[in-house]
Amino acid sequence: MIYYSTNGQAPDATLAEAVVKGLASDKGLFMPEKIKPLSQEFFDNIQDMTFQEIAFEVANAFFGEDIECETLRKIVYDTLSFDTPAVKVEDNIYSLELFHGPTLAFKDVGARFMARLLGHFIAQEGEGREVNVLVATSGDTGSAVANGFLGVPGIKVYVLYPHAKVTEIQEKQFTTLGQNITAIEVEGTFDDCQALVKSAFMDKELNEAMKLTSANSINVARFLPQAFYYFYAYAQLKKAGKADNVVCCVPSGNFGNITAGLFGKRMGLPIKRFIAANNRNDVFLEYLNTGKYNPRPSVATIANAMDVGDPSNFARILALYENSHQAITAEISGVSYNDEEIRQTIKEAYTRTGYLLDPHGACGYRALCEKLSEGEVGFFLETAHPAKFLNTVEEVIGEQVAIPERLQAFMRGTKESVMMKPNFADLKEFLLSR
Template sequence: MKYYSTNAKAPLATLHEAVVKGLASDSGLYMPEYLYKLSADFFDSIQNLPFNEIAKIVATAFFGEDVEQKALDEIVDDTLQFDCPVVEVSDNIYSLELFHGPTLAFKDVGGRFMARLLQYFIRKEGKEEVNVLVATSGDTGSAVANGFLGVDGIHVYVLYPKGKVSKIQESQFTTLGKNITAIEVNGVFDDCQALVKKAFMDEELNRHMKLTSANSINVARFLPQSFYYFNAYARMKAAGKADNLVVCVPSGNFGNITAGLFGREMGLPIKRFIAANNANDVFFKYLQTGKYTPMASIQTIANAMDVGNPSNFARVYDMFDGDLQKIRSVVSGATYSDEQIRETMKSCFDSNGYILDPHGACGYRALEEGLTDGETGVFLETAHPAKFKETVESAIGAEVEIPERLAAFMRGEKKSVEMSADFDSFKNFLMTR
């Protein structure tokens, strides 16, 4: 499989090159040249397969030409040592709980899968150490850091905006040490993401050290997230609820919903998607006006979605050939204020006894307001509500228990490097490493 750049000015790349480079030389995002359609037999019997067996079939469709089958199967098994159940919340609305991994967030799958795939290529090629740069608005940093923790030949630098991630999220990547370095940037998420992208384009820095990214700009990070959607369909089909399925995705950098759209292109029978935004609603406005206008990110209580210039918009735009009507035919949008998010957490808890995190609340509310007759909705509950304990408890008026694995992170010692959002400062720091 070859990968092309969304900017169409860079040479085609192999999977190995796309994973190690992260970003194409023309600053575009890599896209696979084609997607395999999965067989009708697979979808006819998918409800009888466990999560990891479904994921192996999907992973083979993505990566089977470039990774030995035995190694790929091992990577999937190593990545999926937990389940992602579908839970009924209210009539015709279900939660796909993606917070049962090591850091209790949906990005655990993509982070661990990429770590193992990158390690596979390093061992196969005998290359020098690879340095992973990752910008985070919350959950990406913890999932990537824990996925790569202790992996030989890889050092991870996590860039996060000072004071704009929850204390629990922060503790999950600042207390690890070993091959993980946390960098506390005096800015917003978009500043962190800009530093990462500039680093890839700096020739001197790239001569000094081999760089790649573990944000969803990297194909090895976002493609495995499609596993969730196939699993959700399988579980809904087993329950007799798979017809007219609508999936709502709380969306920040848009890697997750892009993975779902890839699954649909491969034959997954999802009727349509809803991209749920918080106040950072650049995509919602694009759907309304046809104009994509990046904005400065706004801090909200759903902080993992605080992205004013989502990188993966380029992939969505490319997938639909830049045709607004084609995008609208598959994806609709919704946007919610902090007050509306709090209201939704409260009403869902009071009515159903189900505790939403702020991001899942956007997804749940969009389905409440957006489902039509005969449709069944699944929203992605992307992180455990305990990761936003104070916010959730103040909204629902009840205590949220902290799982022990989160409490263990909170007991660790914070170790981070404070830095301005100036690229020269970041570059100079990396040049000394």
């Protein structure tokens, strides 16, 4: 399949080129030239299929023209070594738990898929090829990418993250690994980290010296596989007899996650509408309300993976809807919650239902409580395990939260990072010295 740039000024690319480059040469994001609808037979039988079987059908629609069938099947099945159950929180509200993977966050799906796909393309190119993955993280991306790519031959990973703006547990998940993973601690914000990564991709000298790619959701191999679990959520709701008038609420930061869901809808997934749940970083909500997109510096909140002031994937949403504000608002609404509202939601949900939310899931749950109409069934994406936000959650509910053994193992590791000012010249010098 051909991939084009959202900015329209770069040459078209193959899947391999789009994955290895990450970002188009005109700074645009790659988009597939077409989105294949899935058959009615697939949807008729979806409730009887496993997560892996569903994901393979979705992956085949995206990548089947470019990757041999059994290779793609192996990539999908290796990626999805864990479940993403839809758990009933109350009558018509379900939590799609995306925290059962290795780093207990939704990004395990996209990161593990991309690591395997990129590894496949590098192996095809032969020995001596080396790709350097640059990734900016506001929290969970770093850990998912680092763990997904850990030990993959021919790949080095550099994780850029804002100093003192991720939780200790998040930080330990990508600063304790060693091997082919390097953590760069930037004295700035997530937006600074993202700007450094984008500058690196645009620097001619750096790109001539080393092959760079991104593992943020700007990379098609990271964001497209996130569509898998939307289909699986629908399958579970259908099995429970709750598949009519389905509404999906997505806690949104860089907007890769909701974009994957919107792609699913284009493929025929029967989701009635989407709600984008924001924290105080609500430039998308402002766009929905006014038709004007005004990116601004991000503000730190307790839902830190959503602290994004200029979401990269907004460009893909515009491309998907051909820049029509009317078409976008017909399918997507938005909400925004401050820290106090998020805390209040975690407490109320736990007291009333016994279900423990993380700060991001709390935004999704609250939006459904407020915005579901009669006869609708909603599911929200519970994007990370509450234990990853231990201090916040324990303080809110007044109880200790059990830390899963996988997280405890990371906590026992020794942090290693490289401190750096948010200055591209410093990053360039560091990378060229490696």
